[in-house]
Amino acid sequence: MEKEHELFETGLTRRRFFHLMGSGVAVVLTASDLFALTIFNAGDKENNIYADDEIAAWIHINPNGIITVYTGKVEVGQNIRTSLSQVVAEELRVSLNTIEMIMGDTSLTPYDRGTYGSLTTPNMSPQLRKAAASLRETLIEMAAAFWKTSTSSLKARDGKVIHSNGKSITYSELTKGKKILKPVNDKVTLTSPDQWKVAGQSIPKINGRDFITGKHMYTSDLKVPGMLYGKIMRAPSYGATLISADTSKAKSIAGITVVEEKDFIGVIGPDSQTAETALWEINAQWKTTPQPSNNTIFSYLKENAQAARSESNFGSVEKIFNESKDVLTQTFFIDYIAHVPLEPRAALAQWEGNNLTVWTGTQRPFAVQEQLEQLFGIPKNNIRVIMPDTGSGYGGKHTGDAALEAARLAKAAGKPVKVVWTREEEFKWAYFRPAGVIEVKSAVNNEGIITAWEFHNYNSGPAGLRIPYEVENQKIEFHPVESPLRQGSYRALAGVANVFARECQINDLANLRKIDPVTFRLKNLKDDRLKNVLEATVQAFGWSKVKPKDRGYGIACAYEKGGYIATAVEVEVSAGEVKIVSIVAAFECGKIINPRHLKSQVVGCLLQGLGGAMFEAIEFKDGKIINPSMANYRVPRFKDVPAIDIVLLDRPDIASTGAGEAPIVTIAPAIRQAIFDATNKKLNQLPLVPNGLKV
Amino acid sequence: MQLHVNGKEYSIEVSGNTTLLTTLREHLDLTGSKYGCGEGVCGACTVLINGVPVRSCITPVGSVQNKEITTIEGLEQNGKLHPVQEAFLEVDPFQCAYCASGMVMSSVALLNRNPSPSKQEIMDAMQSNICRCCTYPDLVEAIVKSIKK
Ligand code: FES
Ligand code: FES
Numbered sequence: 001m002e003k004e005h006e007l008f009e010t011g012l013t014r015r016r017f018f019h020l021m022g023s024g025v026a027v028v029l030t031a032s033d034l035f036a037l038t039i040f041n042a043g044d045k046e047n048n049i050y051a052d053d054e055i056a057a058w059i060h061i062n063p064n065g066i067i068t069v070y071t072g073k074v075e076v077g078q079n080i081r082t083s084l085s086q087v088v089a090e091e092l093r094v095s096l097n098t099i100e101m102i103m104g105d106t107s108l109t110p111y112d113r114g115t116y117g118s119l120t121t122p123n124m125s126p127q128l129r130k131a132a133a134s135l136r137e138t139l140i141e142m143a144a145a146f147w148k149t150s151t152s153s154l155k156a157r158d159g160k161v162i163h164s165n166g167k168s169i170t171y172s173e174l175t176k177g178k179k180i181l182k183p184v185n186d187k188v189t190l191t192s193p194d195q196w197k198v199a200g201q202s203i204p205k206i207n208g209r210d211f212i213t214g215k216h217m218y219t220s221d222l223k224v225p226g227m228l229y230g231k232i233m234r235a236p237s238y239g240a241t242l243i244s245a246d247t248s249k250a251k252s253i254a255g256i257t258v259v260e261e262k263d264f265i266g267v268i269g270p271d272s273q274t275a276e277t278a279l280w281e282i283n284a285q286w287k288t289t290p291q292p293s294n295n296t297i298f299s300y301l302k303e304n305a306q307a308a309r310s311e312s313n314f315g316s317v318e319k320i321f322n323e324s325k326d327v328l329t330q331t332f333f334i335d336y337i338a339h340v341p342l343e344p345r346a347a348l349a350q351w352e353g354n355n356l357t358v359w360t361g362t363q364r365p366f367a368v369q370e371q372l373e374q375l376f377g378i379p380k381n382n383i384r385v386i387m388p389d390t391g392s393g394y395g396g397k398h399t400g401d402a403a404l405e406a407a408r409l410a411k412a413a414g415k416p417v418k419v420v421w422t423r424e425e426e427f428k429w430a431y432f433r434p435a436g437v438i439e440v441k442s443a444v445n446n447e448g449i450i451t452a453w454e455f456h457n458y459n460s461g462p463a464g465l466r467i468p469y470e471v472e473n474q475k476i477e478f479h480p481v482e483s484p485l486r487q488g489s490y491r492a493l494a495g496v497a498n499v500f501a502r503e504c505q506i507n508d509l510a511n512l513r514k515i516d517p518v519t520f521r522l523k524n525l526k527d528d529r530l531k532n533v534l535e536a537t538v539q540a541f542g543w544s545k546v547k548p549k550d551r552g553y554g555i556a557c558a559y560e561k562g563g564y565i566a567t568a569v570e571v572e573v574s575a576g577e578v579k580i581v582s583i584v585a586a587f588e589c590g591k592i593i594n595p596r597h598l599k600s601q602v603v604g605c606l607l608q609g610l611g612g613a614m615f616e617a618i619e620f621k622d623g624k625i626i627n628p629s630m631a632n633y634r635v636p637r638f639k640d641v642p643a644i645d646i647v648l649l650d651r652p653d654i655a656s657t658g659a660g661e662a663p664i665v666t667i668a669p670a671i672r673q674a675i676f677d678a679t680n681k682k683l684n685q686l687p688l689v690p691n692g693l694k695v
Numbered sequence: 696m697q698l699h700v701n702g703k704e705y706s707i708e709v710s711g712n713t714t715l716l717t718t719l720r721e722h723l724d725l726t727g728s729k730y731g732c733g734e735g736v737c738g739a740c741t742v743l744i745n746g747v748p749v750r751s752c753i754t755p756v757g758s759v760q761n762k763e764i765t766t767i768e769g770l771e772q773n774g775k776l777h778p779v780q781e782a783f784l785e786v787d788p789f790q791c792a793y794c795a796s797g798m799v800m801s802s803v804a805l806l807n808r809n810p811s812p813s814k815q816e817i818m819d820a821m822q823s824n825i826c827r828c829c830t831y832p833d834l835v836e837a838i839v840k841s842i843k844k
Contacts, residue, residue, distance in 0.1 A: 606829075
């Protein structure tokens with residue numbers, strides 16, 4: 001791998017590129033294509049150089065006609081390996097199996113900040129599409145030069161350039177012996193979606209067979225010669241510090257090495273179970289400090305709020321509240337929840353002299369590389385982080401915890417070490433979706449128009465604070481808090497919390513004015529795309545249908561992370577127990593690239609949201625997580641799944657955005673409204689029914 | 696210790712209370728069975744013991760010495776996929792697919808026991824398998840398709 005390491009050492013020159021990649025034709029995509037054009041136009045000299053952080057991706061076609069796409073994005077189950085291949089295959093007019101995607105490897109792929117925020121499809125996908133089209137254009141130009149004809153009589157098809165007179169030349173014949181490196185042509189003609197043959201289709205997951213035969217190697221499955229298994233000693237609770245540890249008993253176990261570096265203590269053994277046993281034999285003394293519990297967390301968040309950050313402030317909410325008859329004030333509470341990725345954090349680290357290679361499941365391999373650089377004080381070029389397609393993330397795998405641990409142990413042991421977190425560690429020491437307190441106050445006039453909106457979120461985060469409704473007087477603030485539990489991003493970030501509070505408030509305002517919640521929304525909305533999904537949902541659900549006994553209907557809509565979502569829910573409440581009967585959702589995120597995988601994302605997102613809406617919650621006392629197991633932390637299972645109807649709105653005129661987040665935000669408020677509709681009970685905390693679904 | 700896995704004989708040195716999952720993954724390099732919870736509640740580690748689905752993460756290897764163990768790696772016969780695998784490949788339900796081995800093994804066990812389960816029977820049988828990506832509706836579709844195969 002020395003070869004590839006070199007690639008990014010001091011930036012990329014044309015000569016080095018082909019020295020390393022072999023000959024062929026490549027199109028490089030840079031962060032700033034303008035810059036790229038300038039340097040390329042300066043002539044083909046050795047000093048035409050890309051700094052390594054300017055390259056975003058490249059597509060290379062070798063003399064065998066094999067097309068390789070290099071991107072720092074990673075696959076955590078969103079199936080972007082498939083959708084990105086589709087757009088490249090489409091523009092290059094080749095079949096999918098000639099494309100190899102090299103992803104998330106700090107030595108092979110260009111720098112990438114991370115795979116999160118539903119950004120791959122809106123950013124990387126159109127860029128790769130342009131790069132592939134530019135490559136096609138270049139190949140056509142090469143064929144034109146070869147035949148001494150004009151490009152207008154040539155077409156690309158099935159990996160060939162075809163002349164209108166019938167002759168053809170394959171890409172591999174064209175690229176043989178060539179060393180052409182080009183920037184993206186920003187004005188390249190893209191294939192219009194109505195001509196798409198590969199993109200826009202439900203292409204099955206790439207390498208799908210490897211997953212159903214057990215062949216795919218996740219990080220936790222990897223093994224290298226001489227590899228040992230590592231375990232880390234954990235504190236008994238949040239905020240605890242180590243006083244002393246007696247490791248003598250653990251050390252006496254055959255095959256066990258104990259690594260002690262100040263408060264970092266780990267054991268290494270021949271298999272994970274032996275290492276785990278040794279861990280139990282360590283006798284440690286800890287100093288604990290007072291820590292909050294579930295029952296005090298919400299007052300803690302309010303009392304420890306830092307200076308507010310304004311999201312929106314115009315008109316005068318105070319004035320309107322003073323003048324209005326219908327003012328509604330409510331507080332909503334959001335519990336911490338866990339991501340529970342089915343594959344826990346895992347890493348395998350291997351040192352060769354001063355060079356470190358780490359395989360780990362992370363959404364941000366380049367950030368992990370930086371964390372390792374800091375920890376060990378070695379140059380970045382000595383560190384390679386590889387991300388095998390991973391057992392999901394949902395925003396929960398942004399950090400390099402296991403990577404750092406494995407690398408520390410491997411260094412101490414002088415052998416490769418793999419660290420796989422247990423489910424319990426994952427529950428206790430990964431980070432959570434933040435808890436939050438949300439205060440909302442709003443006024444509505446006689447015509448059913450919202451006239452003032454005041455909204456304060458404590459701790460959840462600023463995402464999703466802005467309201468899509470037209471309100472003339474607004475005051476919206478986020479109040480950050482130093483969270484007592486470790487917290488971080490989650491699908492749609494604070495969108496789940498903020499949209500919950502907002503849509504509940506909207507439903508309650510409608511109820512206050514005795515207006516149907518759909519009519520009420522349409523009155524206060526201008527955004528057509530949002531109205532479209534709302535209307536599509538209402539129609540598919542049959543909003544005005546007669547309600548059976550003990551049933552309730554609920555609705556909510558939102559715009560988040562480039563996606564428009566509306567969700568309608570029917571619940572049945574019998575003997576005080578809530579059962580979700582059906583969910584209908586309409587979703588729109590521009591042009592659809594892979595209908596089946598898009599639908600899968602929307603359904604998965606909705607159902608994951610159902611867990612957080614109904615029953616998921618981290619319970620903790622004095623800084624100790626008290627439900628750190630799957631038996632005690634309920635996630636959605638087969639029988640939690642109601643009838644689901646998804647309406648996908650296709651907008652070929654709008655560039656595609658991601659779908660892994662937006663659909664999660666509206667399920668909770670829709671369920672809450674349906675429960676209210678059935679029982680007249682307003683539930684203002686997430687999860688809504690944690691105690692055996694009892695209202 | 697002697698183990699029969701996927702029609703092969705293995706002779707290994709492990710203590711009898713090591714879990715079957717650790718034995719398969721770390722000693723036999725059969726990593727298709729996954730660790731999801733270690734407490735027997737997610738189904739990612741499901742294998743068949745004499746045809747019956749078992750949670751290998753809570754099964755001591757000593758208890759299965761003379762039994763026929765089938766893992767996901769053993770379903771394919773002479774390069775031909777098991778009909779359940781074929782159905783899953785066609786329906787393409789997975790996102791991250793970390794749950795895939797457990798889902799396929801549990802479905803195989805279900806269909807061995809009951810060749811034409813109703814939707815309700817499918818849900819009952821699969822209730823103890825978690826797909827955290829929540830691809831459940833497509834998983835049901837894949838199992839229904841398996842019935843037809
Ligand atoms: S890992 Fe065995 S049931 Fe979850
Ligand atoms: S597809 Fe990710 S856990 Fe099932």
